[in-house]
Amino acid sequence: MTSSAPVFVASARGRDALASPIRRLTPYADAAKARGILVHHLNIGQPDIATPRVVIDAYRNYDDKVLAYGPSEGLPAYRQALAAYYNSLGAAEGGPALTAKDILITVGGSEALSFAIGATCDIGDEVLVAEPYYPNYKGYSHILGVHTRAITTHAEDGFRLHPEQVAAAIGPRTRLVLISSPGNPTGAVMSAEDLRAIAQICHSRGVFLLADEVYRDFVYDGSATTAPSLLAQPGFAENALIVDSVSKRYSACGARIGCLVTRNADVYAAALKFAQTRLSAPVVDQLAAMAALQTPAEELRSAIADYKRRRDVLCAGLNQIPGVRAQVPAGAFYLVVELPVADADAFCIYLLKDFSYQGETVMLAPADGFYATPGLGLNQVRAAYVLEVPKLERAVQILSLALASYPGEKSC
Numbered sequence: 001m002t003s004s005a006p007v008f009v010a011s012a013r014g015r016d017a018l019a020s021p022i023r024r025l026t027p028y029a030d031a032a033k034a035r036g037i038l039v040h041h042l043n044i045g046q047p048d049i050a051t052p053r054v055v056i057d058a059y060r061n062y063d064d065k066v067l068a069y070g071p072s073e074g075l076p077a078y079r080q081a082l083a084a085y086y087n088s089l090g091a092a093e094g095g096p097a098l099t100a101k102d103i104l105i106t107v108g109g110s111e112a113l114s115f116a117i118g119a120t121c122d123i124g125d126e127v128l129v130a131e132p133y134y135p136n137y138k139g140y141s142h143i144l145g146v147h148t149r150a151i152t153t154h155a156e157d158g159f160r161l162h163p164e165q166v167a168a169a170i171g172p173r174t175r176l177v178l179i180s181s182p183g184n185p186t187g188a189v190m191s192a193e194d195l196r197a198i199a200q201i202c203h204s205r206g207v208f209l210l211a212d213e214v215y216r217d218f219v220y221d222g223s224a225t226t227a228p229s230l231l232a233q234p235g236f237a238e239n240a241l242i243v244d245s246v247s248k249r250y251s252a253c254g255a256r257i258g259c260l261v262t263r264n265a266d267v268y269a270a271a272l273k274f275a276q277t278r279l280s281a282p283v284v285d286q287l288a289a290m291a292a293l294q295t296p297a298e299e300l301r302s303a304i305a306d307y308k309r310r311r312d313v314l315c316a317g318l319n320q321i322p323g324v325r326a327q328v329p330a331g332a333f334y335l336v337v338e339l340p341v342a343d344a345d346a347f348c349i350y351l352l353k354d355f356s357y358q359g360e361t362v363m364l365a366p367a368d369g370f371y372a373t374p375g376l377g378l379n380q381v382r383a384a385y386v387l388e389v390p391k392l393e394r395a396v397q398i399l400s401l402a403l404a405s406y407p408g409e410k411s412c
């Protein structure tokens with residue numbers, strides 16, 4: 001009698017999960033660094049701007065004897081302080097003010113995304129999202145057994161998501177429309193009219209609207225109307241949700257604090273059960289995040305002005321390279337760049353594996369991983385302008401030389 005040995009393999013869900021297009025090429029970068037090459041990281045949205053002093057001080061000043069669990073929904077004082085912040089952004093205009101009970105503190109905006117998708121969609125349901133999109137939208141949906149359906153937006157059109165596209169794409173299994181404005185990876189900022197029109201369409205079709213606003217403050221030309229003002233409208237109170245985070249606003253990605261904002265008591269109760277399953281968000285980080293609300297407005301303004309300068313330098317430099325096209329984005333700190341190569345993925349590997357200039361190279365994120373539709377984004381990369389201006393200038397110079405020497409297939 002033959003007995004076959006047991007086989008231990010990961011689940012199909014695990015095997016089918018997406019590798020992050022932002023981090024996928026890290027082994028090549030690590031190998032380049034091991035060879036002594038300096039890698040300029042334009043691939044990842046890790047801001048280099050100093051975290052506000054009030055945040056760092058809050059960590060230093062923690063001295064309770066026991067570092068205990070916090071409430072699953074977050075520290076009451078922090079939730080109250082956040083309610084006041086959203087009310088100051090318009091959430092209370094023409095309607096009841098938001099209160100702590102509308103706010104659930106999460107482990108980064110990431111957990112808020114997964115809670116929001118899980119609390120609104122069942123297995124087999126569908127999330128609609130504009131492509132190119134933040135890949136973790138698909139990552140979390142995949143873990144939860146939810147399909148993502150992409151609506152394609154185009155560089156020539158400033159990556160605008162048209163309300164009519166949303167209306168046409170909503171199908172029988174659509175439960176949620178997920179918008180990211182200012183957007184990652186495009187930097188596109190949705191107009192007040194489009195935001196309202198999309199919210200209206202979602203409402204009339206019985207679909208939730210989730211606004212991912214982790215880049216809310218990063219708007220460079222004029223100001224944007226943001227989702228808190230939607231929550232003030234009686235009609236949208238039931239179907240509009242917001243995901244937020246301290247990561248980008250306060251240059252505090254390692255704090256791992258975000259939140260889910262919703263007036264929908266049913267959705268909140270569902271998300272709270274998910275939160276109870278993971279017990280508590282980190283307590284000291286919540287205290288630091290609460291302190292972050294005291295960041296002097298001037299400090300935030302100066303960070304935004306810095307990003308704007310970086311954006312302008314990077315776009316101007318990129319557009320001077322023959323064959324490169326970079327539309328100036330209105331917000332966030334990313335842009336999608338079209339390169340004169342047939343396979344941007346291969347070019348990004350070339351940059352890390354085969355190319356260096358005076359001991360330096362550049363890491364970019366191939367953009368095909370930001371699209372769901374096969375064949376899109378093949379000649380595009382996402383660049384993040386989270387480095388100081390001289391480093392961005394150097395990165396542009398390196399990129400220009402690498403493109404000139406690239407032996408791979410060029411695009412026409």
Ligand SMILES: Cc1ncc(COP(=O)(O)O)c(C=O)c1O
Nearest residue numbers: 108109110134184214245247258
């Ligand atoms: C669009 C978008 N949403 C959500 C997140 C999640 O951020 P965090 O979990 O650090 O709050 C990110 C991070 O880069 C992002 O780009």
